[in-house]
Amino acid sequence: MNTLILVALALSGTVLCLFTAFTVAFRRGRKTVGAGARPYPLVSLLKPVKNIDDDMAANLESFYRLDYPAYEVLFAVDDFKDPCIGILKDLQARHPHIPTTIVATGHPPFENPKIHKLARLESKSRGGLFWATDSNVRVAPDSLRRLVDEHLVHDAKVVFSPIRGSSSRSFASLMENSGLNFFTSGSVIASWFLGRQAIIVGKSILVEREALETFGGFGYFKDYLAEDFLLGEAFTKSGFRVSTNCTWVTNISQTTTLKSCFKRLSRWAKLRYHLRRPVYLAEILLNPIVIALAGWAAFGRRGWAVLAVTAAAKVAVEYANFLFVNPEDARRLRNHLLFPAAVVVKDIVFFAVYLTPFFSRQVEWRGGRITIGKHTLIRIPANVDNLVYEGA
């Protein structure tokens, strides 16, 4: 038993070190060379928004400061009473040289609400490329140019990005950002460079319009909640090139509470569980603190020591990631002091989150409760006719 636990810890440590190594190595991305004098196509920036996120005005402002010759911005809200409308109109007024459209799309009862918005924006857009990003995302001025370079040089029909969580002001946001930088981006980058597996996170996706239209547009994914992952999978299976040059986008999370962090993490956990169950089950191996806690009894009096060493090692690995990947947060002393506790608490919270898909299929997202099935298919209530193929 002891050996088994030690093997699990060693395996876990190896994978987590790889995550850190990859995130650190690719923290500045990889320059795509060879775009040369090719003309940059018009890009439509699609932004489904709802309510007001942390520092939303600054996040959105960053999309108006892009070093890119031709782009338009399209926002979709449920309705024009949304509290963020003021911010959007202000941006529109302050940047008259960048075409900006605001569309009210309503809230669909039984569809992926984000896809519902993207599909409406798609029909209003003019660009040959779409860049769909979340409203809590902030980008560097050269982000779009770099993404488009990857598209042009490698004929990538989808270009995805790792996510940098930043601007932590609360303990929960420090936890959440650390999870994004280490676990999410680590798995995104490592899976890509080690196994060419595209794990696409919907925070930022650049997609070619023509290729997307082969599927009938964004609407193709409307019945599924994990539209980002499935988009990558559909493109890959269909023989379209999917790629990344690790152009990071920054997810701004400043004031997240433990409750909202738990909800978001458990939504993602449920999606992963319904997408690839065996992989999800193996994820527990990436939580060495919980493994060490579970093995406590097996090690007897040395259990404390194993736990302490494991926790220290985990904190050290994540701390390296924190220093290199999230320099903005690393400028605040408070974050350094709280970081060890944040890592340990996060891993315990992650374990609680890990268990949620075994007990519930329901997720809360964008103002609604949605029940999901296989491949995150949105379950329709029994009194509504459902013609979507449910799989065998």
Next chain:
Amino acid sequence: MKAHEKAWVVTVLMGLGHLRAAYPLRDLTHEGVVIYGSRGTTPDPEYGIWRRLRRIYYASSKAGAIPVVGRALVALLLAVQRIPAYYPKTDQSRPSHAVKFLRRLVSRRGLCRSLGDKLATAPYPAVHTFYATAVAMDTLETQAPGRLQDQYLLICDADFNRVWVPEDPGTSRIRYLAPCTQVRRRLLAYGVPDGAVLMTGFPLPKENIGTEAGLEILKADLFERLLRLDPARKFFSYHERSVLGWLGRDFVPAARERSFNVMFAIGGAGAQAEMVKKILKGLGERIRRGEVRLTLSCGIQKKVFERILGYVNGMGLRGELDRGIEIVYDQDVYAYLDRFNARLRRTDVLWTKPSELAFYCGLGLPILMADPIGAQEELNKRWLREIHAGVTPPGPIEACGEWLFDLRDNGRLAEAAWDGFLKARKLGAYKIERLIRTGEFREGVSPLEQ
């Protein structure tokens, strides 16, 4: 038979065949086509049974692709689905194990109970395209007489297993809608009284036919198709007078379109997706040269669509999408059927396993027969051969770029199209509608009346 304004049309999503049969009857429906066994129509404990049945169906449809175990499974499936030899004629009315199993599912596990409750809400007859729902309603009606109206069961193949008929066909109230003569014969062999069998034909999409009296769309499409399928004028040299007579034309135009439109229809379970790779290999060059236009009908499964798209991209044919290659797919099953039917009008050859699509030869479509799956499809294939509407590929699939054009140039495909039009029944949808609305039925004699 009583006349009714409307009817319940009940089907299941088990592949696409049963639904394809129900869809042309949509004008008749009381509340749209009832797709029983889907989440929207079936309460939870029973939904589980249907889900399991569907899982078995899809797995068995694709099992043939697995080398050893798969073939063993297919052999087992064939044994279960076995349709006894028709000749020498014997009494085949003794219920099989499957019939008894179905009865137990209905009476002990409550299969289709909620369907009975639903159908009892409006006094309309029901047209079923799947045996289990019809047999279940018949059983429920026996237990509580007077709740339900007449039950019609449309047979969806040219021959079929005993499970389509209840344990005691003599006392059953089910009336059978037969697509072809062999089905009538088989029903009688299974013990169904002669008066309970109506030779309606398989319901084909009305949008591909026109009016019942004129068949305007069908005739026009067929005439154009025959011209495209006969570039060497071999077919018309034999059949000109017959074609002009039946289709009401005065002459055969000298000029004809040079296009050649082939549709490959993958079964609802996605079992023939692998064939697409070989077809693309065989036709790729000709597609690039614009000599043939290929339609790939993938049904409603995302994974089949993505696989097909992957083959197209993999063969370097992406540039031909929506030009030389069209993929017919929609996740909404009705939207898919609409697109499929619309595309059929411009199709010259329908390449498919001999499923319910075999009856589409009535639209004047030559059927290029892929390998059948299951006993009923073997017999559909036999039926297509008997009426000369089906053509067996004369060579390997990869060489289809050679033999497809040979079949066309020697007039064989045009002949199959013509034979299908003359010999297969095409007015099933109209006849079933009239039967429900007036209570009257007339089989018709001439090819334009059947």
